[in-house]
Amino acid sequence: MPTLATSPAMGKQAPCARSCLGACCLPGAMLPVYLYGSKTKPQSKRVRSFGELHKLLDMEVAVEGGEDPSHSFPSSCPNMFGNLLLTQLIPGDYGFVAQLNEGRYSKKRLTEFRVDQVLQDFDPKKFNFRKVGQDEVLFGFQESDDDKTSYLEAGPRRNSPSLILINVSPIEYGHVLLVPRVADCIPQRLSPDTFLEALIIAIEADSPFFRVGYNSLGAFATVNHLHFQAYYLMKPFAVERAPTMEIATGGHDHSLAVHELKDYPVRGLVLELGDSLEELARVVARTAQRLQDRNIPFNIFIADKGARVFLYPQCFAERQANNLVPEDLMEMQVNPAIWEISGHIVLKRREDYENITEAKTWRLLAEVSLDEEQFQEVKAICLEELESLL
Numbered sequence: 001m002p003t004l005a006t007s008p009a010m011g012k013q014a015p016c017a018r019s020c021l022g023a024c025c026l027p028g029a030m031l032p033v034y035l036y037g038s039k040t041k042p043q044s045k046r047v048r049s050f051g052e053l054h055k056l057l058d059m060e061v062a063v064e065g066g067e068d069p070s071h072s073f074p075s076s077c078p079n080m081f082g083n084l085l086l087t088q089l090i091p092g093d094y095g096f097v098a099q100l101n102e103g104r105y106s107k108k109r110l111t112e113f114r115v116d117q118v119l120q121d122f123d124p125k126k127f128n129f130r131k132v133g134q135d136e137v138l139f140g141f142q143e144s145d146d147d148k149t150s151y152l153e154a155g156p157r158r159n160s161p162s163l164i165l166i167n168v169s170p171i172e173y174g175h176v177l178l179v180p181r182v183a184d185c186i187p188q189r190l191s192p193d194t195f196l197e198a199l200i201i202a203i204e205a206d207s208p209f210f211r212v213g214y215n216s217l218g219a220f221a222t223v224n225h226l227h228f229q230a231y232y233l234m235k236p237f238a239v240e241r242a243p244t245m246e247i248a249t250g251g252h253d254h255s256l257a258v259h260e261l262k263d264y265p266v267r268g269l270v271l272e273l274g275d276s277l278e279e280l281a282r283v284v285a286r287t288a289q290r291l292q293d294r295n296i297p298f299n300i301f302i303a304d305k306g307a308r309v310f311l312y313p314q315c316f317a318e319r320q321a322n323n324l325v326p327e328d329l330m331e332m333q334v335n336p337a338i339w340e341i342s343g344h345i346v347l348k349r350r351e352d353y354e355n356i357t358e359a360k361t362w363r364l365l366a367e368v369s370l371d372e373e374q375f376q377e378v379k380a381i382c383l384e385e386l387e388s389l390l
Helices: 080-085 192-205 277-293 316-321 338-342 350-355 358-366 372-387
Strands: 033-036 087-089 097-100 137-143 150-152 163-166 176-179 210-215 228-232 244-250 256-261 269-272 298-303 308-313 344-347
Touching: 033 192, 097 350, 176 192, 192 210, 192 228, 192 277, 192 298, 210 338, 244 372, 256 277, 256 372, 269 277, 269 372, 277 298, 277 308, 277 372, 298 338, 308 338, 308 372, 338 344, 338 358
Parallel strands: 033 137, 097 344
Antiparallel strands: 033 150, 087 097, 137 163, 163 176, 176 228, 210 228, 210 298, 244 256, 256 269, 269 308, 298 308
């Protein structure tokens, strides 16, 4: 692993006039750090926190088993009245959530790379997270040396720390970015170890309302510097309650299960945690790597406190480039990325927010999905990676 001073992507630099995360400023920085206990300890598995569509008709019945959902949410909530004015449950069977966020895209960082290539080299001249100020850092995130969880205002420095950053264009409460090993300048490409960090974030948050997402290049990632997004949403995502069908199990004790989404507008795979967090991370990340090698864009959604991972291969940008998306859907200016695909539809225009329906949402998301033949190829890749664990 390269150190800050010898990183081939950035090189050694003279100090700059501001506190950034580059090689000029990060080595001497004393940042807050969250230290978590051993990732190898047994994890509590809680899948389908919000039940299933055919079992629960009331979308406000939140957590299966009678648990009070408010106990899993931070006590310092935002202005709930204002939030309710701009968030609505779309009438229908699936409970898609629509949110009006007219200002988000004016603040969002512009995409500076090609959208037709899933794999691209890291370019230090373009925007990356080493260019942000240290005032955008909430805390570092790393495993403790003594298997205890703690928070330090000025923690131990690492050459290439994993950081939790403020999202400058947030969707919801607590919307943050996880940037693994920021100084290594990893492009938006997954590996088992970096995906494991995302799973641990979901576990440490310990709330079914906290989800973690990943967009590949070509699937509406806007920065080619490895990162995940995460935020709290006090409602079920539609996909969390969608029907699934188990297609295989694997791992050393066959406890890792792979399911296929059924009766959902986007074809996808659902992987459920077995007895090994590392096995789950390996299958998801190695499947993702093979999709990237084949130039297939995809999105990943981590739910149920890290116990379930949804993988959606997608083709919306390709269909958009070929003028295959219906004009009325294009006029909505929605790029269906991880949150939209999973069921939280972020809309830019008030007219769309006021007139959104489940049928139109379904049509929009259906444009994301691979056809059946293409999806079967993706499924075969995932099952091959599952078998490789044996």
